[in-house]
Amino acid sequence: MTARTQLLDREVGKALSALSAAAKKGLGDPVLAELVMIRASQLNHCAFCLDMHLTLARGNGVDEERLGLLAAWEEAEDLYDGRERAALALTEAMTVLTDGFVSDEVYEGAAKHFADGELAHLIGLITAINGWNRLMVSRRVAPGGYTP
């Protein structure tokens, strides 16, 4: 396994942190934010981010069943409400851009549950976690070291 750089420009890190913080604040729903960040990290296979956001979700009181079944949320209807499901569908569409566009159905599903301001911040949050996923996977940053 090739050793990879662990360098991250300080200002790049700060800017992306500012993006995450602004998005999370504007969304105003810490539990939903963690579910979204975990789902994106699953799709992008980011071990570091999964470790971090699973820890944060548990800290926010999300139960193990909801965390464990998140990768199959579509088939676990009772565990996630309509708003969460709309956000998760948007997360998946926005994370897998290379396979297509964000469909009207998915976008409108989210727009039904989130006001414009909330939606803009949700989109910001999904973008931010996708950014962290890229920085961590590319540099193969090891999971397990995260403490809240």
Added chain:
Amino acid sequence: MTTHTDDTKSQDLAAEVPVRLNWSQHAPEVYKAMIRLETAAKRGLDPALYELVKIRASQINHCAFCLDMHTKDALAAGESVERIVQLAAWEESRHFYTEKELAAIELTEAVTVLTDGFVPDEVYAKAAEHFDEPELAQLIAAITTINAWNRFGVTCRMTPGHYTPGGHA
């Protein structure tokens, strides 16, 4: 009335689809953070190389708005039409690009398509051969940043065709 840059066949064209959400107005502090990220990520990178990276990522992510912006910016900065056109098939047109550019483009694809796998050692190693460590860290940050712009552009369906080179912050 057409708002396209190229209006020679305007009467045959489909209608322009309206933008879904003016995200930067609804989340100004998110937009501000994106500008900050962009400014930080491009430091130390060759601007011509960065345009190629931005175009390739925007192609893979299907971001029309970003393609409009970055192809126009690349052309305005003196990039050739041929190199822009061939970029979508760079593997078959390697002789249009330097080995360093090819390594950056390959890394761009790997970092952009994370959902199909990881960033392979082979791709990473090739990039590390051509870029010193701080430059490689910036390249990774730059690929991450264009991926972020692509997500806003595609999700909010930002409208392509209206960009004037040099028009972004």
